[in-house]
Amino acid sequence: MHATARAAVGARVVALHVHHGLQPQADDWAAHCERVAREFGAGFACTRLSGAPTRGDSIEAWAREGRHRALHDMAIAAGADLLLLAQHRQDQAETFLLQAMRGAGTAGLAGMPRAQWRNGLCWARPWLDQPRDLIRAYAEQHALSWIEDPSNADPRYARNRLRQTLWPAFPAAEAGLAQAARWAQQAGALAAEVAAEDLARLSTPERLDLVALAELSPARASNALRAWLAPHTAAPTSLVERLLTEWRPGATLSWPAPGGALHAYRGGLFWAAESLQPPPPAALDLQRPGLHPQPGWGGAWLVEPATPGIASGRLAGLTQRARCGAEQFQRAPAAVPRGLKKACQEAGLPPWRRGGPLLFDAADRLIAVAGLGMDARAFANQDEPQLSLRWLEDSALPQSEGEGGTAA
Known part of the structure; x- marks a missing residue:
C-alpha cells in the first residue's frame, strides 16, 4: 500500500480488504486497514465473507476461493482493472514445493503468474521476484506498522509447517526454488504452444481426432489431450492415461469424467456434459x-x-x-x-x-x-x-x- 501510493502519481488507488470472519480479531484488522489506507491517501473497500467451511472442507481452500471472488467484485465495483497482490519470492518458492509434494504437473509447479487477466481484471504480483527480507527492510525503513496474523504460526497448515522447518534449515533455497517455478512457467508456455499447433491440425472444439493423436509421441499426445480437455473438464491424470492406453482404432468407448463423459466414436473423441432431462416443448x-x-x-x-x-x-x-x-x-x-x-x-x-x-x-x-x-x-x-x-x-x-x- 505504501509503495503503491507513493508510485501511483495521478492514479486512483483503492485498498481492498477481505474480512474472513475466522479470527476474533478480524473486526480490529478491518479497522486497522481502513485507517492505514486513509493515512496513505487511498480509498478503502471491505467485504466480509458469508458462510463458513463445512465439515471436511479445507479452511485454506474455502478462504482462498471466497477471497478471490470478493477481491474481483470489489475491484470491478471500484472501477479498477488492475489488482496488485503482495506475494513475494518466498511465497512462490513455497507454492512450488507444496505443488511438487502433491505430484503436480508443469502447470502446478509454475506457481503464481506475475500477471494474469481473468474476467476483465488483471491480477498482478510485482514483487514475485523480491525476497521477503527486502520487503521487511523497506517497511522498517519507513517506520510502517503492521499486524501479524496469528494463524501464520499455526502448524496445522502445510505452508506454515514448511516455513517453520525449511527456511531455517535451508535459507538459500528460496531463490533456487523460485527459479525452478520460472522454468516451469516457461515449460508450461512451450507445452501450450505445441498443444495449440497440434490441436489446430487434430481437432475442432467438438471433436478430437484420436487416429492422428495416436501418431504423436506419448508425451506430445498427452499434452494435446489435456489441452483439448481443459475447456470441458478437470480431467485427472489417471483418466488421461486410461484414455490413451485403452482406445484402439474402431473402438466405441466411454469414460466418465467430472461434469460429464468422454466418448470415442468413429475415430474421434467427443465431450458430453452431464445429461439433463430435455426441456419441455x-x-x-x-x-x-x-x-x-x-x-x-x-x-x-x-x-x-x-x-x-x-x-x-x-x-x-x-x-x-x-x-x-x-x-x-x-x-x-x-x-x-x-x-x-x-x-x-x-x-x-x-x-x-x-x-x-x-x-x-x-x-x-x-x-x-x-x-x-x-x-x-x-x-x-x-x-x-x-x-x-x-x-x-x-x-x-x-x-x-x-x-x-x-x-x-
Whole structure:
C-alpha cells in the first residue's frame, strides 16, 4: 500500500480488504486497514465473507476461493482493472514445493503468474521476484506498522509447517526454488504452444481426432489431450492415461469424467456434459438473424441469411422439442427421407447427441435437427427471402472477454 501510493502519481488507488470472519480479531484488522489506507491517501473497500467451511472442507481452500471472488467484485465495483497482490519470492518458492509434494504437473509447479487477466481484471504480483527480507527492510525503513496474523504460526497448515522447518534449515533455497517455478512457467508456455499447433491440425472444439493423436509421441499426445480437455473438464491424470492406453482404432468407448463423459466414436473423441432431462416443448421465434442461445439444451441456433434456407416468415411460430422416435429427415432435395436414427447414423452423429432439439413449423412439419441441419423439404423457393439454421454446441460458441482499461 505504501509503495503503491507513493508510485501511483495521478492514479486512483483503492485498498481492498477481505474480512474472513475466522479470527476474533478480524473486526480490529478491518479497522486497522481502513485507517492505514486513509493515512496513505487511498480509498478503502471491505467485504466480509458469508458462510463458513463445512465439515471436511479445507479452511485454506474455502478462504482462498471466497477471497478471490470478493477481491474481483470489489475491484470491478471500484472501477479498477488492475489488482496488485503482495506475494513475494518466498511465497512462490513455497507454492512450488507444496505443488511438487502433491505430484503436480508443469502447470502446478509454475506457481503464481506475475500477471494474469481473468474476467476483465488483471491480477498482478510485482514483487514475485523480491525476497521477503527486502520487503521487511523497506517497511522498517519507513517506520510502517503492521499486524501479524496469528494463524501464520499455526502448524496445522502445510505452508506454515514448511516455513517453520525449511527456511531455517535451508535459507538459500528460496531463490533456487523460485527459479525452478520460472522454468516451469516457461515449460508450461512451450507445452501450450505445441498443444495449440497440434490441436489446430487434430481437432475442432467438438471433436478430437484420436487416429492422428495416436501418431504423436506419448508425451506430445498427452499434452494435446489435456489441452483439448481443459475447456470441458478437470480431467485427472489417471483418466488421461486410461484414455490413451485403452482406445484402439474402431473402438466405441466411454469414460466418465467430472461434469460429464468422454466418448470415442468413429475415430474421434467427443465431450458430453452431464445429461439433463430435455426441456419441455417450447415456442420459438427465429426470424431474426443472429445467435439464439437455448440454455436448457446446451447450445444455440445460429440464424444467417443464406441459400438454401427456409422462408423467414416460416421461422416465426416454431416449436422446439426433443426427439420422439417417429420423425423422418431429408438431408438433400434429391434424397429420400430416412428415419431420424438412420439419418443420424449416416451423418456420423454420435448417439449421445441425437436427442435434439428438433424444430417444427406451425403445421408441425420438421424443419431442422440439431447436429443434422435443415430438412431439405423445408427449403424455400429461390425467389423467397430465406434464412439458414445451424446448431452450435456450447463448446463451439464464440467466447469474448474484455482486457482493456488503465485504472489502478
